[in-house]
Amino acid sequence: MPAEVRLRPYRVEDATAFDAEEQVPGSFEFFGWRSANTWLRKFATDGMVADERGNLVVDVKGIGAVGDVGWSPVHHGPPPHGFAFNVGIGLFAEHRGRGYGTEAQRLLAEYLFAYSRVERLEASTDVTNIAEQRALTKAGFTREGVLRHAQWRAGAFHDVVLFSRLRGD
Template sequence: MSDLSIRLRPVLEADLDMFRRFGSEPGLIGLDWAGFRDAHGPARQFAHDGYLGADYGRLMVEVEPDGVAAGFVSYIAGKYGGPVGYWEIGIALLPQWRGRGLGWRAQAMLCDHLFAHSPVQRIQAGTHPENIAEQKSLEKAGFLFEGIVRACEFRAGQWRDGYLYSRLRTDPPPPL
């Protein structure tokens, strides 16, 4: 367990450099590298909605009390059917903050935030079969493994399977 205290906060203009790094440094994001991205995209998105859109958003994971940004969590709306959809969440932490107990707590905090401010019943997250650390993080954050999603992602020149996890509003929250 980490003794570091964290909070989630909205994206600030100063955070855009981190987003640019994730889009331009192949090793920084790890298994989620999907090729180079538009270096000006983060500034355009920030100018458009501050990364707090109705169907998509990001919140910074900040280590307290120093206010250091360790990475970010993201959420995007999805829909299976019916009037209320679900959120799919993700996380990206800078390498020096990984393995310190921040990830699972940030994802649990994001779930609490989304359940408190939207009517969704379901939050889901996907990860790579080889990402054991993220699988453990999701389980610690209260997610349950649902199964394998075959050939769901094109990465490093080939189609790859993914693991799907979910947390329902009615599931017990993890102890933070």
């Protein structure tokens, strides 16, 4: 099944589909309402892939777009070598729990190590988000620890777990 999953650049219809997805207050992805055409505006700016950050569509053979992965720089020291990429993922609700999230994050790591000189990828998720912690572990990431009250969401600060994957892992 994982062989059916690939990452590809956004098309305009993908941005439209992401804008149309129901926003679910209380979920791990909800950080406040976003405007109806957020993704279309981002797509119009740079097609969702720029030099140091980007988003790609998670595409499953026979289904099409099931979600999105993204990356952006995190700086731990001065340039040019003091940076890592933080990676993230969101799958449409109906496509979760089928292994796509694990495979998409494995493919994203493979892609970033092949097409950039980055040494370290980071990913963080709510301490209660077991699906993402399992998916990251299965995608080759290592749990590093808990960042206390790192995220503000739904009226409270939340602890998040930090994972990393190094080029040599």
